[in-house]
Structure formats: structure tokens, C-alpha cells
Amino acid sequence: MGRVAEPLSEPLVERMRGFGTTIFAEMSALAASTGSINLGQGFPDTDGPPAMLAAAVAAIEGGGNQYPPGPGLPELRAAVADQREDRYGLGYDPETEVYVTVGATEGVAASVLALAGPGDEVVAFEPTYDSYAATVALAGAALRPVLLRPDAGRFTFDPAELRAAVTPRTRVLLVNSPHNPCGTVFTRDELAEIAAVCVEHDLTAVTDEVYEYLTYDGAEHVPLATFPGMRERTLTVSSVGKTFSVTGWKTGWVTGPAPLVRAVQTVKQFLTYATGGPWQRAAAYALREELPWVAELRAALERKRDRLLAGLEAAGFLAYRPQGTYFVQADIRPLGYTDGLELARALPGLAGVVAVPTQVFYQRPADGAHFVRFAFCKRDEVIDEAVARLAGLGRDRARA
Ligand SMILES: *Cc1c(COP(=O)(O)O)cnc(C)c1O
Numbered sequence: 001m002g003r004v005a006e007p008l009s010e011p012l013v014e015r016m017r018g019f020g021t022t023i024f025a026e027m028s029a030l031a032a033s034t035g036s037i038n039l040g041q042g043f044p045d046t047d048g049p050p051a052m053l054a055a056a057v058a059a060i061e062g063g064g065n066q067y068p069p070g071p072g073l074p075e076l077r078a079a080v081a082d083q084r085e086d087r088y089g090l091g092y093d094p095e096t097e098v099y100v101t102v103g104a105t106e107g108v109a110a111s112v113l114a115l116a117g118p119g120d121e122v123v124a125f126e127p128t129y130d131s132y133a134a135t136v137a138l139a140g141a142a143l144r145p146v147l148l149r150p151d152a153g154r155f156t157f158d159p160a161e162l163r164a165a166v167t168p169r170t171r172v173l174l175v176n177s178p179h180n181p182c183g184t185v186f187t188r189d190e191l192a193e194i195a196a197v198c199v200e201h202d203l204t205a206v207t208d209e210v211y212e213y214l215t216y217d218g219a220e221h222v223p224l225a226t227f228p229g230m231r232e233r234t235l236t237v238s239s240v241g242k243t244f245s246v247t248g249w250k251t252g253w254v255t256g257p258a259p260l261v262r263a264v265q266t267v268k269q270f271l272t273y274a275t276g277g278p279w280q281r282a283a284a285y286a287l288r289e290e291l292p293w294v295a296e297l298r299a300a301l302e303r304k305r306d307r308l309l310a311g312l313e314a315a316g317f318l319a320y321r322p323q324g325t326y327f328v329q330a331d332i333r334p335l336g337y338t339d340g341l342e343l344a345r346a347l348p349g350l351a352g353v354v355a356v357p358t359q360v361f362y363q364r365p366a367d368g369a370h371f372v373r374f375a376f377c378k379r380d381e382v383i384d385e386a387v388a389r390l391a392g393l394g395r396d397r398a399r400a
Contacts, residue, residue, distance in 0.1 A: 015137045015140060016134070016137060016138065018137075019133070019134045019137065022130065023040075023130075023356055023357065023360045024040060024041045024130075024356070027040040027041070027344065027354050027355075027356055028040060028041055028354070030345070030348050030354055031348065031354040034348035034349065034352065035352065036347075036348040036352045036353055036354045037352060037353050037354065037382060037385060037386045037389065038354045039308075039353060039354060039355055039374045039375045039376075039378065039386055040344075040354040040355055040356045040373075040375065041356070041375065042180070042247075042325075042326045042327060042375045042377060043247045043248075043375075043377065044245040044247070044326075044377040044378070045377075045378050045379050045382060046245065046379060047245060047246075048244040048245040048246040048286075049244060049286060049290040049293040051285070051289065051290070052244055052246070052282050052283075052285060052290055053246075053282070055281060055282035055285040055286070056249075056278045056279060056281070056282035057278075059277065059278035059281035059282060060278045064277045064278055064281055065277065065278070066277070067273070067274050067277075068100075068274050068275070068276075068280060069274065070265070070268075070269050070273055070274050071098070071099050071100060071265065072098070072099060072100025072253065072274075072275060072280060073100070073277065073280045073281060073284065074094065075280075075281065075284040076100055076253070076280045076281070076283055076284040076287075077094035077095070077098040077099075077100065077253075078094045078284075079283070079284040079287040079288055080092075080094070080098045080100075080253045080255065080287065081093070081094040081097070081098050081255075082287075082288075083287050084223075084236075084255055088222075088223050088225075088226055090223065090225055090226060090231065090255075092255045092256075093258070096258040096261060096262075097255060097256060097257060097258055097261050098253055098254075098255050098261070099253060099254045099255075099261050099264055099265055099268065100251070100252070100253050100274075100275045100280060101237075101239075101252045101253060101254055101264075101268055101272075101275060102250050102251070102252070102271075102272050102275050102276075103239050103241060103249075103250035103251060103252045104208055104210045104237045104238060104239040104241070104252040105131050105250070105252075106250075106252070106268065106271060106272060106275075107235075107238075107239070107252045107253065107254045107264075108129075108131065108132070108135060108174070108206060108208055108237050109131065109135045109138070109271070110254070110264045110267040110268040110271060111172075111206045111235045111237065111254060111260075111264050112135050112136060112139050112141070112172060112174070112206065113135070113138065113139050113267045113271075114263040114264050114266060114267045115171050115172050115204055115206075115260075115263065116136065116139050116141035116171045116172050117139060117140055117141060118140035118141065119140075119141075119169060120139075120141040120142070120169055120170075120171045120172075121141060121142045121143075121144050121167060121169040121170045121171065122136045122139075122141050122142070122143055122144065122170070122171065122172045122173075122174055123143075123144045123145075123146060123162070123165045123166060123170055123172070123173045123174065123203075124136075124143060124144075124145060124146070124173075124174035124175075124176075125145070125146050125147075125148050125157060125174075125175065125176065125179065126145035126146060126147050126148060126361070126362055126363065126367070126368075127148065127181055127182065127358050127361035127362050127368055127371075128143075128145070128174075128176075128361050128362075129176055129180050129208065129361070130360070130361060132174060132176075133363070141171070142169075143363065144165045144166075144167070144170070145165070145362070145363045146158075146161050146162050146165045147161065147367060148179070148182050148184065150320060150331075153320060153321060154184060154320070154321075154323070155179070155182035155183070155184045155320065155329070156184060156190065157190070159193045162193065162194070162197055163197060166197060166201050166203070170201060170203055171203065171204065172203060172204050172205070172206055173194065173197065173198055173203050173204070173205050173206070174205075174206050174207075174208070175194060175205055175206070175207045175208070175224055176207070176208040177191075177207070177208075177209070177221070177224075177324075178209075178211035178212070178214065178215055178219075178221060178322075178323065178324025178325045179324075179325065180211070180325050180326070180327055181325070181327045181329050181356075181358055181361065181373040182320070182322070182329055183320060183321070183322020183324060183325050183327060183328065183329060184322075184323060184324075185215050185219040185220070185221055185323040185324045186222075188222055191222055191224055191227060192227060194224060195227035195228070195229065195230050198229075198230065198233060198234075199228075199229040199230070199233075202233075203233070204233050204234070204235065204260065205224050205225075205230065205233060205234040205235070206234075206235045206237065207223065207224045207225070207234060207235070207236045207237065208237050208238075209221065209223060209236055209237065209238045210237070210238055210239050210241065210242045210243075210252075211242055211324050211325045211326075212238055212243070213242075213243050213291075213294050213297075213298055214242060214243075214297075214298055214301055214324050214325060214326070215298070215323055215324040216298075216301070216302040216305060216322070216324060217302075217321075217323060219323035219324060221324070223236055224236075225255075225256075231257065232257050233257075233260075234256055234260075235254050235255070235256040235260050235261070235264065236254065236255045236256060237252060237253070237254050238252060238253060239251060239252025239253070240252070240279070240282075240283045240286065242326070243286075243294055244283075244286050244290060244293075244294065245377075246279075249276075249279045249282075249283075250275075250276070250279070251275055251276065251279040251280060251283050252275075301326070301376070301377065304376040304377070304378070304380065304383055305321075305322060305328065305376050307376070307380065307383050307384070307387070308328055308374060308376040308383050308386075308387065309321060309328060310387075311383070311384075311386070311387025311388075311390060311391070312328060312330050312374065312387070312390065314387070314391060315335075315387070315390040315391050315393050315394055316334050316335045316393060316394030317330040317331065317332060317334065317335060318330065318331035318333070318334050319331075326375050326376060326377040327373050327374065327375055327376070328373070328374045328376060329358060329371050329373055330355075330371065330372055330373070330374060331370055331371060332370055332371070332372055333370050335393060335394055337370075338369065338370055339369055339370075340357035340358060340359055340368070340369060340370060340371055340372045341357040341359055341360075341365075341369075343355075343357070343372060344356065344357040344372055347372075350393060351389045351390050351392065351393050352389045353386050353389050353390055355372040355373060355374050356372065356373045357371075357372055357373075358371035358372060358373050359371070374386075
């Protein structure tokens with residue numbers, strides 16, 4: 001979770017100090033206490049496919065309520081293996097190469113905990129998803145960030161900086177594409193660069209692909225595992241949360257070669273042992289039957305993105321056009337602000353809207369000081385109302 005300015009002290013274990021309360025807790029509480037529109041936390045305000053919800057209910061009512069197998073229900077592992085094959089041409093054995101986890105969050109955590117320990121380093125593109133830094137700290141490893149910077153309207157990395165971040169201690173390269181919060185979908189060229197570094201330095205890649213279906217403007221999501229030499233060194237993580245608008249279900253999976261999946265298993269079985277059974281049954285159903293629903297969701301989110309982008313630009317932000325995910329990164333400097341944390345705390349009072357200051361997702365907050373993140377996975381009328389409220393921001397600032 002996002003780091004906070006004031007570290008907690010005892011009784012928290014040393015390596016977790018600096019990871020106090022998440023920014024989402026602070027900002028969501030602020031939204032509630034001020035009656036603001038919450039574009040901070042990334043959860044949809046509409047439900048997943050009705051038949052998928054019904055499948056979970058049927059699983060509960062049908063007696064599927066005791067421990068499922070640790071690796072996951074066979075029907076879900078088979079559905080995941082088929083999905084990777086049909087969509088990406090990646091073959092995985094559902095028995096030994098697919099493992100069901102408590103959301104992508106546990107999938108990433110179990111992977112990192114299995115592969116990196118004290119003295120080891122994990123390289124990740126920054127800003128990082130909020131669990132990564134804490135997970136690496138929990139493992140006792142060190143996070144080496146590679147900065148994503150805007151270049152021609154899109155966040156990307158400098159290959160030389162990626163290479164410089166890798167040391168003899170590096171064990172894992174953690175890759176999130178489509179990227180939260182930058183909205184970048186790595187191109188084949190960028191992925192080839194990442195793959196080359198992994199192969200050269202014998203690194204394991206852990207890829208977080210939870211937005212694999214949610215890409216826009218024709219951007220294509222390509223799994224890193226499809227690159228030469230990568231299938232055998234990549235653990236790929238995804239989940240139902242974003243794909244099917246059920247972020248509360250916390251049901252995901254890891255796919256990879258059997259030795260790496262066995263390593264994940266060794267950790268996961270002692271974190272949570274298994275993952276909720278009814279959700280797994282519904283997830284298996286949805287992967288097979290609800291992809292047309294997901295295609296509609298994708299198209300709707302692209303329109304929502306455009307709605308929010310237009311509004312943020314009109315309000316005076318420099319808003320970056322995301323190629324995927326739920327989020328827009330916005331530079332606040334054109335509005336005369338420089339500190340996103342300060343603005344995010346003031347925004348409910350100024351405009352009745354809540355956003356997330358992106359600086360909490362950087363090792364050095366100064367690198368992301370001037371960005372805030374807005375979520376567009378909301379009903380159109382909610383986005384429109386937020387945009388109307390934000391419209392006064394630049395005007396008021398100009399007058400002040
Ligand atoms: C939402 C999100 C997750 C969490 O997924 P769960 O399945 O809810 O654990 C992981 N990674 C990224 C990049 C996300 O945006």
C-alpha cells in the first residue's frame with residue numbers, strides 16, 4: 001500500500017515501517033466526510049455480468065462451501081489454461097502450471113516472496129502498484145525502481161536506466177502492463193527490451209496483467225511470456241477483479257512453468273492455503289461464457305476515459321491519455337499547483353472531488369510530486385458531475 005509521510009513505530013516490524021495507512025483509506029474517508037465524488041480508489045460502481053453473479057450464488061447454494069483444492073478448482077485451472085492458449089497461444093498444463101490465488105495481489109506477493117529474500121533485489125517500473133513496495137519489503141528484499149516518464153504524451157522508460165537498475169543481486173523484474181497508474185500498454189519493442197534484459201541476466205519476470213482486456217485505441221496487450229526465452233522464466237498474474245468488474249471477489253491466478261509455479265505454491269499454501277471456492281466456480285464460468293460482456297465493458301470504459309479526459313483538460317490539467325486501465329494520470333502544474341498530496345487533500349474542499357496523489361507510489365515522492373490519478377470506472381453521470389465540479393478549479397485559481 002502507498003507509503004505515508006509519518007512512519008509508524010512499535011509494535012510494527014521494522015521492515016514494514018513507512019507503510020502505515022494506505023492513501024486510499026485517507027482519501028476514501030475524506031470523500032465520505034465531505035460528500036465528495038470519489039475518483040480515488042479504482043473500483044467500478046456497476047456490477048459484473050449477472051450470470052456470473054448467479055453462478056457464485058448457485059455455487060454457495062449448491063454446497064460448494066468447503067475447502068477447495070489448494071491449487072484451485074480444476075474447472076477454473078482448465079478455463080485459465082484455455083484462456084491463455086486461445087488468446088495468446090501460450091500453452092500451460094492446468095495441473096502443474098496454473099495456480100489460483102486470492103486475487104492478483106496474493107499472486108504477486110506469493111511470487112515475490114517465493115523468489116526474493118534478504119539481500120536480493122527486485123526491479124520494478126515506477127510509479128508502482130500500491131502493494132509492490134510493501135510486498136518487496138515483506139520479503140526482506142530491496143526495490144530498485146525504473147522511472148516511467150512522459151515522452152510524446154505517453155509514459156515510458158529509458159532502456160539504459162532499466163539496464164542500470166539490474167545488479168548481480170537482482171532476482172525478479174516486476175512488470176505491470178497495462179500500467180496502473182500511468183495507463184501505458186507496453187509495445188512489442190518495449191517488451192522485447194525487457195525480455196532481453198531478463199534473458200541476459202537470468203532474471204525471473206513476474207507480470208501483473210490484471211488489465212489485459214481493458215485497452216483502448218487499438219493498443220494490443222502482449223504477454224511478456226510470449227517473447228523468445230521468456231515462457232520458461234515468467235510468472236504471469238491476472239484476476240477476475242478488473243476483467244469482470246468484481247474487484248471484491250479477490251480471485252486470481254498465476255501461470256508459469258512448473259518449477260516456478262511450485263515455488264509459488266510453497267509460499268501460497270502457507271499464506272492462505274486455498275482461495276474462496278464459490279468465486280472460483282463463477283470465475284471459471286465467466287472466462288468461458290462472458291468475454292462478449294467484457295468486450296462491451298472495454299468499449300464503455302474507452303468512452304468513459306474520453307469523457308474524463310475532456311473534462312480534466314477543460315479544467316486545466318495536463319491529462320495523459322491512457323491506453324489501458326481505469327485511470328488517468330494528470331499533471332497539476334498547469335493549474336498552478338506543484339504538490340499533488342496537498343492538492344488531493346484540498347480538492348474535496350475546492351471542488352468536491354477526490355483523487356489520489358501519485359507520489360505515494362514512488363520511492364522518491366519528488367519524482368511524482370506533480371501527478372494525481374483520477375479513476376473513470378464510474379457511471380457516466382458520476383464522471384459528468386465530477387467534471388462539472390472540477391471545471392471551476394482553474395477559474396477560481398486564476399481569480400485568486
Ligand atoms: C487492482 C489491481 C490489482 C489487484 O488485483 P486483485 O485481483 O484485486 O488482487 C493488482 N495489480 C494492479 C495493477 C491493479 O490495478
